[in-house]
Amino acid sequence: MNIFNEFERRIAAALSGMAADGELPQGLDFSRVVCEPPRDRSHGDISTNAAMVLAKEAKMPPRALAERIAPRLHSKSVAKVEVAGPGFINLTLEPIVFEEVLRTSLAEGPRFGASTIGAGVKVNVEFVSANPTGPMHVGHGRGAVVGDAIASLLDFAGYAVTREYYINDAGAQVDALARSVHFRYREALGEAIGEIPAGLYPGDYLKPIGEKLAQMHGTHFAKAPETQWLPVFREAAIDAMMELIRADLGALGIRHDVFFSERSLSAEGKVEAVIADLKARGLVYHGRLPPPKGQVDPDWEDREQTLFRSTAFGDDVDRPLRKSDGSLTYFASDIAYHATKFERGFKQMIDVLGADHGGYVKRMQAAVRAVSAGAATLDARLCQLVRLFRHGEPVKMSKRAGDFVTLREVVDEVGADAVRFMMLMRKNDAPLDFDLAKVIEQSKDNPVFYVQYAHARCESVRRQAREVSTELDLGSAALVQADLGLLTDPSERSILKLIAHYPRVVEQAAQAREPHRTTFYLYELASEFHALWNKGKDLPDLRFVNQNSTSLTAARLALVTGVRNVLASGLTLIGVSAPEEMR
RNA sequence: GCGCCCGUAGCUCAGCUGGAUAGAGCACCAGACUUCGAAUCUGGGGGUCGGAGGUUCAACUCCUUCCGGGCGCACCA
Numbered sequence: 001m002n003i004f005n006e007f008e009r010r011i012a013a014a015l016s017g018m019a020a021d022g023e024l025p026q027g028l029d030f031s032r033v034v035c036e037p038p039r040d041r042s043h044g045d046i047s048t049n050a051a052m053v054l055a056k057e058a059k060m061p062p063r064a065l066a067e068r069i070a071p072r073l074h075s076k077s078v079a080k081v082e083v084a085g086p087g088f089i090n091l092t093l094e095p096i097v098f099e100e101v102l103r104t105s106l107a108e109g110p111r112f113g114a115s116t117i118g119a120g121v122k123v124n125v126e127f128v129s130a131n132p133t134g135p136m137h138v139g140h141g142r143g144a145v146v147g148d149a150i151a152s153l154l155d156f157a158g159y160a161v162t163r164e165y166y167i168n169d170a171g172a173q174v175d176a177l178a179r180s181v182h183f184r185y186r187e188a189l190g191e192a193i194g195e196i197p198a199g200l201y202p203g204d205y206l207k208p209i210g211e212k213l214a215q216m217h218g219t220h221f222a223k224a225p226e227t228q229w230l231p232v233f234r235e236a237a238i239d240a241m242m243e244l245i246r247a248d249l250g251a252l253g254i255r256h257d258v259f260f261s262e263r264s265l266s267a268e269g270k271v272e273a274v275i276a277d278l279k280a281r282g283l284v285y286h287g288r289l290p291p292p293k294g295q296v297d298p299d300w301e302d303r304e305q306t307l308f309r310s311t312a313f314g315d316d317v318d319r320p321l322r323k324s325d326g327s328l329t330y331f332a333s334d335i336a337y338h339a340t341k342f343e344r345g346f347k348q349m350i351d352v353l354g355a356d357h358g359g360y361v362k363r364m365q366a367a368v369r370a371v372s373a374g375a376a377t378l379d380a381r382l383c384q385l386v387r388l389f390r391h392g393e394p395v396k397m398s399k400r401a402g403d404f405v406t407l408r409e410v411v412d413e414v415g416a417d418a419v420r421f422m423m424l425m426r427k428n429d430a431p432l433d434f435d436l437a438k439v440i441e442q443s444k445d446n447p448v449f450y451v452q453y454a455h456a457r458c459e460s461v462r463r464q465a466r467e468v469s470t471e472l473d474l475g476s477a478a479l480v481q482a483d484l485g486l487l488t489d490p491s492e493r494s495i496l497k498l499i500a501h502y503p504r505v506v507e508q509a510a511q512a513r514e515p516h517r518t519t520f521y522l523y524e525l526a527s528e529f530h531a532l533w534n535k536g537k538d539l540p541d542l543r544f545v546n547q548n549s550t551s552l553t554a555a556r557l558a559l560v561t562g563v564r565n566v567l568a569s570g571l572t573l574i575g576v577s578a579p580e581e582m583r
Numbered sequence: 584g585c586g587c588c589c590g591u592a593g594c595u596c597a598g599c600u601g602g603a604u605a606g607a608g609c610a611c612c613a614g615a616c617u618u619c620g621a622a623u624c625u626g627g628g629g630g631u632c633g634g635a636g637g638u639u640c641a642a643c644u645c646c647u648u649c650c651g652g653g654c655g656c657a658c659c660a
Binding site for chain 2: 032036037038039040043047049052053055056061062063084085086087088131168170171172173174262288289290291299300301303305307316317319320322323324325329330331333334354355356357358359360361362382384385425426427429430431433441442443444445446447449450453456457460461462463464465467468501504505508509511512516517520523524527530531533534535536537538540543544545560581582583
């Protein structure tokens with residue numbers, strides 16, 4: 001139940017009525033007409049720009065048009081209609097409207113706020129896709145959390161969402177991984193291997209795999225030529241790394257629906273097929289690229305390559321599909337991969353990437369449009385860096401010798417809730433400072449705690465109410481019967497209205513693919529709830545549990561339960577737990 | 584040099600796809616615990632929204648151009 005959508009429909013109906021009556025031209029475009037909560041609460045509950053966006057076409061000054069529209073917006077749920085400012089129409093709703101929203105939220109429970117705007121459309125959200133060469137670091141964690149939250153929001157908004165992970169299990173990196181593991185294998189056999197050579201992966205996390213291979217194969221591969229052991233070691237290493245990564249993701253509560261192997265693409269001839277397809281449409285050619293402008297690269301050589309005409313789709317230069325030795329580029333595989341997404345029915349694709357992949361976005365969007373003949377779109381969400389702190393001091397994250405802070409270490413130290421919440425306290429394209437000490441602090445300075453505590457407080461009030469009044473039924477079926485007209489304090493009314501905003505917040509967060517909006521909303525709701533709770537300290541009549549009036553207590557517990565439900569719902573969307581108590 | 588992202592209170596950041604007098608938190612100052620959990624709350628000061636033009640009834644938001652920061656820039660993934 002989204003009252004803003006509801007009133008947009010009503011206004012559109014009113015405008016159509018005016019067109020029918022000749023007060024407005026026929027065939028006006030109402031798509032820019034929106035309803036939103038006014039910035040200033042004294043302006044009412046819902047504000048619409050209808051008169052201002054239609055003024056030009058209607059050939060009327062905005063205020064004059066607003067005065068014509070306003071009378072048509074009266075109804076039994078509207079207490080007041082005012083024309084204000086440059087031509088806003090402000091609606092003040094009857095209190096009963098918000099009481100009805102609360103009843104709906106109680107009745108719908110966890111489904112309150114869900115919408116159908118997605119209409120079952122398939123969306124593919126690809127996120128994490130970390131190379132299977134080691135444990136995930138904190139930056140991967142941000143992409144993981146953002147991607148998962150976007151997926152949850154879209155699901156809640158009625159899309160058919162698939163969470164997907166692309167395994168880069170082809171190419172030079174996994175060969176380097178296999179060679180690194182071979183060193184660890186020889187080490188496990190008692191050989192002195194010295195330093196792991198540059199270009200390989202020196203981290204200790206490969207030791208167990210070396211040991212396992214030593215147990216399985218003995219000395220069989222110790223002196224064998226690389227061509228014999230490489231495929232075996234590569235396979236084992238990738239499997240082990242993916243197991244590690246899945247475990248890291250699992251610790252964050254993240255689960256993908258599909259793990260898609262890059263190697264399977266070339267194995268099944270998908271890459272060659274997609275190149276042939278693009279070639280048949282004149283989008284592939286053999287040619288030369290201009291040298292990069294400005295910066296002089298001493299290694300640059302003029303070469304003929306197989307190129308994809310990505311400039312035909314807005315890219316800056318055409319991009320190579322084959323290296324000079326004829327082998328395929330990563331980009332070629334990625335085109336084939338995104339082509340399979342389209343073949344699998346996804347016309348909306350979202351890739352959550354690190355900011356260092358920003359330069360890759362245009363060519364990939366070009367590729368998606370090419371392979372889908374314009375039917376599919378790719379939305380790339382870039383996540384900026386995460387900087388780790390402890391008590392305000394930077395935590396070293398040097399990448400040398402595998403000596404970086406892993407995601408798992410952070411999750412183990414502060415918990416998945418803190419990691420997830422803090423990752424969503426910023427929009428994805430802003431850098432993020434993450435203080436390991438602050439996020440486990442049990443104080444209002446820690447937003448994670450602050451919001452979870454509000455939820456726990458709701459539960460605490462419910463426990464208290466049950467103790468005081470044994471005949472009070474706190475089930476939602478009973479609470480919807482409460483006389484909500486008894487909620488008359490401005491703080492109570494304010495929270496009722498905030499609850500009514502929730503469906504709009506999550507719908508817009510889903511459409512904008514901006515999960516941080518949910519987090520900010522939750523903080524605001526928690527804040528208002530804490531404020532109301534404290535009001536009861538000065539004014540005992542405002543306490544939720546009222547010894548003298550069961551009906552008042554029932555009404556207030558309905559409000560508390562509504563707050564609890566929305567907090568729980570929003571926390572679930574961002575993947576954070578909603579605890580019953582904080583002790 | 585080119586492309587993308589960012590620049591909002593002393594600090595960290597929101598700003599609802601162009602709306603009304605730009606908002607939180609921290610920090611600072613002044614207050615509230617015979618309590619449904621003070622692990623919280625109330626009030627206060629604090630701004631040429633990086634600069635300059637432009638589009639419009641309306642610009643923090645869109646366009647152009649500078650300044651300052653981040654990322655990327657054929658044959659890596």
